[in-house]
Amino acid sequence: MTLQVVVVGGGYAGVMAANRLAGRSTGALEVVLVNDRPEFVERIRLHEHAAGTRALPTVPYARLLHPGVRLEVGRAVRIDADGRRLVLADRELGFDHLVYAAGSVGRGATQGAAEELEIGTAEPAARAHAAVAALPPGAAVLVRGAGHTGIELAAELRQRRADLAVHLLARDGVGRVLGPRGGQVAEARLRRLGVTVHHDERTLPPVDLTLRTVGFTGATLAADSGLPVDDAGRLLVGGDLRVPGYPYVVGAGDGVHVTGPAGAHLRMGCAMALPLGAHAADVVLAMVAGRPPQRLDAGFVLQCVSLGRGDGIIQLVRPDDSARSVRLRGRPAAAVKELVCRSTLWSLAGEARRPGSFRWAAGPRELARR
Template sequence: MGGNTGVVVVGGGYAGVMAANRLARAEGVEVTLVNARAEFVQRIRLHQVAAGTHEAVVEYRKVLSEKVRLVVDSVMEIDARGRVLRTEKGVIGYDYLVYAVGSGAAGQQAPGVREFAYPLASLEEAREVRTALEAAPDARVAVVGGGATGIEIAAELAEQGRRVTLICGGVLNPYLHEKGRETIRERLVGLGVTVLDEAKAAEVTETSVRLADGTLIPSQITVWTAGFSVPDLALRSGLSTDATGRLITDDTLTSIDDEHIVAAGDAAAPKDASYRMGCQSAVQLGPQAAETVLSRIAGTQPAPIHVAFAGQCLSLGRRTGVFQISERDDTAKASHLRGRTGGVVKEFICRSTVWQLAFEARKAGKSKNSKGQGEKPKDSHRQQPVAAH
């Protein structure tokens, strides 16, 4: 790495790409992004991949600064003492590490889930759902999980004429205000979706889902969207994690174990803060993680993080959606956009998130900063919130 400071970002999702692009602005910093895939995945479009209406991948050259070195590899272990990553293909050294490994489907203990249900938290999983649906055009579908992903895939499939049952497990998307919830329920029912509130899936078989009260729901294809978990890389590397496996940090996103490790996105557990998982928090935490690294390189005190929310957008088919407006602290308001307007807003959000990554990449590529590493751009810690999941 010569005389430069080497920063490695692990994970090429929303937070990782934003962090890498922000780091690339600084002089004297060499940035490497390590990701298992050679393409960027728009996770907020995975329900469209499953339904066959979008591919949800973007070439990294369109969203990643030309100053960032992309390494397609999987990290197996973090050696914090030696500042080395052990990967499937070898080892990668670092001076500072940004831990942005994201999240995946939550592990499920209910009988039959692993054998017969299709999770929907990664591109591969979404493609498997699509393959199963294409092979069985008349199959009944049960979607387990009444959160944003469950609602979106249920609406997408019902709009295509599928017979869909949505098993919520509790209240339909508890994040929403009651008014927004009723709007979504009306749309789902209008599409023919059977919405089961407070119904819990107890077992999945090849042809049905058995509820906790013994009711059998016919289902030849069961899509499982009930919750997210994070990779166990930090845990198996001996770093401090919370109960869900997220890396525990202070209020600057710095690991409580090692000031050379900074976290961002779904896999970060900041002190005294609990942010909803999703790209809305990720695109804000990514740049702030980068600023923390740059401050530490410069020998200055990093600023505490701040995340401001705008709401939650959900698509309800290709032309309709809901934008649930929230307070900046992520508390849902009574007001929301609906119908065609909500659908337009959701599609704009999906596109603008990619534009946001590309904009940060271009700023890094054109940076003329000559004041040295650690200088903060004027918009530091003021990333605009994106109203998505």
């Protein structure tokens, strides 16, 4: 009997999961990928789009998906976990197993002042792109939030539109996640590019446009379905990525919060969405084969920040994401960052061609001992 697996969300985690499932199940599974857009969005390049460096970064699914994955374009409105049905606006899909990979959205999408735009997903980023393009020479832009995305957006704007005054509000410091030294390096590079960095809201001048980059919240689908979520709306899953009480619902990517030691060091990011997607597929495959699923064991290797097209910072990190002393800067760092962005698509397409080929780094050593 063929079992039906529905993967909801065709981003980094969902495409990885769908490809691995289709490729490794040797016909035992029918794999359906549900996504609300007909094309894959490279979210990690949305700051480039917002600043005007490139068109909306989309990739046809035909270039990424295993031929055994059936794509259904439509927005899922509810998961009926008890009835094992995914409800879309105009149809329903039954499932034996569901992989929840609906990702995240920019916080500005639901919170904050109406005149502020954000760039967390495709449509808001396209609005930001249009607003930036409409700014006359000499206009001032404020980027609010100086994590990875804020740093990358401010640098990209400054490089692409040298005629604009670019301000960055870094209330908690620049690039804290890069560690104290990495953050200082990032701030110095931004200042050299001509970005004015503010640490205090009161020093801000009047600006013509504000772009928010203050973090992500989980997609709303899990909460809308009455499934257990954390404060950021992320689906709560155990260390084996299964939802307690609904073992046939498995989660991956930004939209899930992995509870317990397996997830304590994890943060949202494409760097984790790929391993989580692959592990979610392995968990489903184990259940189908009647084997106990393994606990997630995934760690970080690098943090990569672009500073426009010709500069960047590559920070080596420990598996728990804490900074090591080694970092790369300048053009070589920009080249590595570009390679890392491209490698995400290579990993997805590679998993379609060679099922099971995607590998990832192990998590912190204490994890293995617990």
